[in-house]
Amino acid sequence: MRRLTLFLCLAAPLAAQRFYVDDPLDKEPPPLSVGDLLSRKLSDYYDLFSNQFGDVGERQPRGGTPIRALGVNTLGEPMDGGWYRKRHYYHRMSREELVRGPGAENPPSASGKWTIVAAKSEGVTPGFAIVDSEKQFYYVKFDPPSNPEMATAADSIGARFFYALGYYVPENYLVRFRADQLQLGPNVQVEDATGKKRPMTQDDVTRLLRKVPVDREGRYRATASRSVAGKPIGPPRYHGTRTDDPNDIAPHEHLRVLRGLQVFCAWLDHDDSRAINNLDTVVTEDGVSYVRHYLLDFGSALGSATNRANSPRSGDYFFTWKGSAAQLFTLGLKPPYWAFAQYPDHPSVGLFESKVFDPEKWVPEYPNPSFTNRLPDDEFWAAKQVMAFSDDDIAAIVGTGQLSNQKAAAYLAQCLRERRDKIGMAYFAKVLPFDRFRIQSGRLGWDDLSQKHGFGVVGNVQVHWARLDNQTGIRTPLSDVIGESVPAVNGYLAAELSAPSRPRQTVIVYLRQNAQGASVVGVDRTW
Structure with missing residues (x-):
C-alpha cells in the first residue's frame, strides 16, 4: 500500500490524505526485484542531436503551474535508494571520510602483474582494462602529454565530491607503474585506424605507452577505476523511465537528484555530464535485485577535457540559435561572457576559473531536460549541499588529486571556494533560505x-x-x-x-x- 501511495505522490498531486504515520520517509520503499534486464546502448551522437535539436522529455510549461520535483519525501528531500544517498550535508563526513570517498581499500595490487584484457590504442589519451593479481577489474586512463596530472587529478577529485554530494560513483585510484608491471592477456583485440579489429601485440602496448606522460623514474601515472558493483545494463537517460524496471516510475527529467545535479556540475565544471557518461547496473542485496545508477568519468571536469585542457567556452552549449544569431549580426564583435575569463599557466589544472563563472549562465555541452527543468527549490536543495563544504573540506579533497605543483593545487581550491560562494549567493536569494x-x-x-x-x-x-x-x-x-x-x-x-x-x-x-x-x-x- 505504501508503494502505491508513493507512486501516486510521484505521478500526480495528492487529492486525499496529505501525510501518513511514517512521514517523512528517509528511505525509498523496498524495491521490487527485477529480472534479468538486458543491456542497452545509447548513441552519443543520437543523444547530442535529440537533446540539442529535439524536444525530449516533459518540459516546464511556459506560464501556468510549474512541474515540481519528484522522487522526494514530504520534506522535499530525495530518499536513500537506487539514485542517491544522503551524505555530507545530512550526516557530516570527517576529512578522512571525504578523502576516502567511495573506497580506499581496493587499489590494484602491486604484488603481481597487471593483465591487459581490453584496450583502446587510438586517440590522444589511450587506455586499457586490466585484471590485477587479485583478479580485480579496473579501467586504466591516462593524462594527455600536454597536461600531465590534469585528467587523473580531475577523476580523483570529482569522484570524491560527487560521492560526498550523495551519488554512486566508482572507486578511482591514482596509480603509478612501470611498463614491466603489464602483461598482455590472451585474445585482446584492438582497432586500427580504419576501425578494423585485430589481435593486440606487445608492440601495441609499447606504442600505447609512448602516447602518455612518463616521469623521471620511468613510471606512468594513471587513474585505475575499479569496476562498479552489479551487472552493467547501459546508461540511464535524463528523461523518461526505463520501462523494464518496475521501480523506475518517475520521469527522470523531474527527479530532484538529476535537476539539482546541474548545480553540482556547474560548481565542478563537469560540462561533459551527458547520459553516456553514466551507467546503470543490477545489484542484489538481501536477495532482491534492483537497478543502481552511477555517475562515471570525471576526467572532463575542473578545467580538463580529458585529452586536452578544456575549451574557454566550457559552461556554454555547443550551439544555440540565439548565440549564433548574435555573432552573425554583430559580426563577432559581441563576445560571449566566457571570453573574458583569464587563466593562469597551470597545465595540471587546465582551464578552470571563478571570476567570470556565473552559476545562472553555466550549462553543459548540450541541453538535457533534467537540467533545464530545474526550479528554485531544486537549486536551493543543491546549493545548500555545495555550501556544506568548508574551505578545509575542499582543500582535503583537492589533495587527493596529488598535484605536484602546490601553487596549482592552491589555485584549484581557491576557484572551488569562490564558485561555491557564488552558487550560495545566487540560489539562496531565490527562496527563503x-x-x-x-x-x-x-x-x-x-x-x-x-x-x-x-x-x-x-x-x-x-x-x-x-x-x-x-x-x-x-x-x-x-x-x-x-x-x-x-x-x-x-x-x-x-x-x-x-x-x-x-x-x-x-x-x-x-x-x-x-x-x-x-x-x-x-x-x-x-x-
Whole structure:
C-alpha cells in the first residue's frame, strides 16, 4: 500500500490524505526485484542531436503551474535508494571520510602483474582494462602529454565530491607503474585506424605507452577505476523511465537528484555530464535485485577535457540559435561572457576559473531536460549541499588529486571556494533560505543558511499558524497565533514563514502534534 501511495505522490498531486504515520520517509520503499534486464546502448551522437535539436522529455510549461520535483519525501528531500544517498550535508563526513570517498581499500595490487584484457590504442589519451593479481577489474586512463596530472587529478577529485554530494560513483585510484608491471592477456583485440579489429601485440602496448606522460623514474601515472558493483545494463537517460524496471516510475527529467545535479556540475565544471557518461547496473542485496545508477568519468571536469585542457567556452552549449544569431549580426564583435575569463599557466589544472563563472549562465555541452527543468527549490536543495563544504573540506579533497605543483593545487581550491560562494549567493536569494526545521522547547526553529554562510540575514521573519485537515489539505488559519511558539493544538498544523523583504517567497512547515510532542513532517516552498 505504501508503494502505491508513493507512486501516486510521484505521478500526480495528492487529492486525499496529505501525510501518513511514517512521514517523512528517509528511505525509498523496498524495491521490487527485477529480472534479468538486458543491456542497452545509447548513441552519443543520437543523444547530442535529440537533446540539442529535439524536444525530449516533459518540459516546464511556459506560464501556468510549474512541474515540481519528484522522487522526494514530504520534506522535499530525495530518499536513500537506487539514485542517491544522503551524505555530507545530512550526516557530516570527517576529512578522512571525504578523502576516502567511495573506497580506499581496493587499489590494484602491486604484488603481481597487471593483465591487459581490453584496450583502446587510438586517440590522444589511450587506455586499457586490466585484471590485477587479485583478479580485480579496473579501467586504466591516462593524462594527455600536454597536461600531465590534469585528467587523473580531475577523476580523483570529482569522484570524491560527487560521492560526498550523495551519488554512486566508482572507486578511482591514482596509480603509478612501470611498463614491466603489464602483461598482455590472451585474445585482446584492438582497432586500427580504419576501425578494423585485430589481435593486440606487445608492440601495441609499447606504442600505447609512448602516447602518455612518463616521469623521471620511468613510471606512468594513471587513474585505475575499479569496476562498479552489479551487472552493467547501459546508461540511464535524463528523461523518461526505463520501462523494464518496475521501480523506475518517475520521469527522470523531474527527479530532484538529476535537476539539482546541474548545480553540482556547474560548481565542478563537469560540462561533459551527458547520459553516456553514466551507467546503470543490477545489484542484489538481501536477495532482491534492483537497478543502481552511477555517475562515471570525471576526467572532463575542473578545467580538463580529458585529452586536452578544456575549451574557454566550457559552461556554454555547443550551439544555440540565439548565440549564433548574435555573432552573425554583430559580426563577432559581441563576445560571449566566457571570453573574458583569464587563466593562469597551470597545465595540471587546465582551464578552470571563478571570476567570470556565473552559476545562472553555466550549462553543459548540450541541453538535457533534467537540467533545464530545474526550479528554485531544486537549486536551493543543491546549493545548500555545495555550501556544506568548508574551505578545509575542499582543500582535503583537492589533495587527493596529488598535484605536484602546490601553487596549482592552491589555485584549484581557491576557484572551488569562490564558485561555491557564488552558487550560495545566487540560489539562496531565490527562496527563503531556511532549512533544518525543528521543534525546540515548544518553538519552531530553523537555520537561516544565508546568515550562516555570511550572505546576509533575512530579517523580520513572520510566522502564521493554521490547522491542517490531513484528509482534505484544507488549512484553517489560527488568526490569534503568531510567532515561533507551537500552538497547543493536537493533530496537524501548518506554519507559514514570510519576510517583508522577500514578498513572493514563503516556506510552509507542517507539524504533527500529539501526546508525545510535535514533529516536523513536511515542507513546501514558494517563490
